[in-house]
Amino acid sequence: MDMMLMHFLMRLRNKFVTIELKNGTVVMGYVSSVDLAMNFHLNRVSMTLKSEKPASVDAVSIRGNNIRYIIFPNNLNLDALMIDIPQQTRRT
Numbered sequence: 001m002d003m004m005l006m007h008f009l010m011r012l013r014n015k016f017v018t019i020e021l022k023n024g025t026v027v028m029g030y031v032s033s034v035d036l037a038m039n040f041h042l043n044r045v046s047m048t049l050k051s052e053k054p055a056s057v058d059a060v061s062i063r064g065n066n067i068r069y070i071i072f073p074n075n076l077n078l079d080a081l082m083i084d085i086p087q088q089t090r091r092t
Helices: 003-010 078-082
Strands: 016-021 024-032 040-049 055-062 067-071
Touching: 003 016, 003 024, 016 040
Parallel strands: none
Antiparallel strands: 016 024, 016 067, 024 040, 040 055
16 A cells, blocks of 8 residues: 555544445545554444435444545645655665
8 A cells, every 4th residue: 555645544534524335335424543454433424325314323444445435525625634744765
């Protein structure tokens, strides 16, 4: 996994995101943490299973390999999140 991507995702703490899973479930909530395996831990969650009504839960963990898309809100300042992300150095 590209470390720049991981550093970016880890900086999403307390940000609202929508995550679509490979099985069609849509999960919306606030990121509490993201680990190196790209597992997301969300709180204040609304979860909509395919063809069902939304359900509210306090917290949920999503295994990284089940994620199809991560959707950021339009008002999220992506440039600010990318500041101070360490750049990879090339080895020759």
